[in-house]
Amino acid sequence: MSGLETRLLAAHVADDKMALVALYEEAAAVTDTPEAKGFFLTQAYVYALEAGHPKAAGLHQKLKATGRES
Numbered sequence: 611m612s613g614l615e616t617r618l619l620a621a622h623v624a625d626d627k628m629a630l631v632a633l634y635e636e637a638a639a640v641t642d643t644p645e646a647k648g649f650f651l652t653q654a655y656v657y658a659l660e661a662g663h664p665k666a667a668g669l670h671q672k673l674k675a676t677g678r679e680s
Contacts, residue, residue: 654669
């Protein structure tokens with residue numbers, strides 16, 4: 611298991627939505643496939659919305675730029 615996976619799992623266990631936003635955004639940045647990038651950005655956006663995170667609007671723009679959100 612990678613360090614990123616371990617940190618993601620720990621953030622889920624702790625229900626740390628702020629950390630999940632950052633970690634899923636990090637995962638999107640390091641993935642090799644557009645499908646995985648879209649998945650990770652979507653997860654980051656969902657947790658950002660739930661947490662009232664200031665990155666929510668920027669994540670929405672990233673999703674729009676990749677054609678995953680209108």
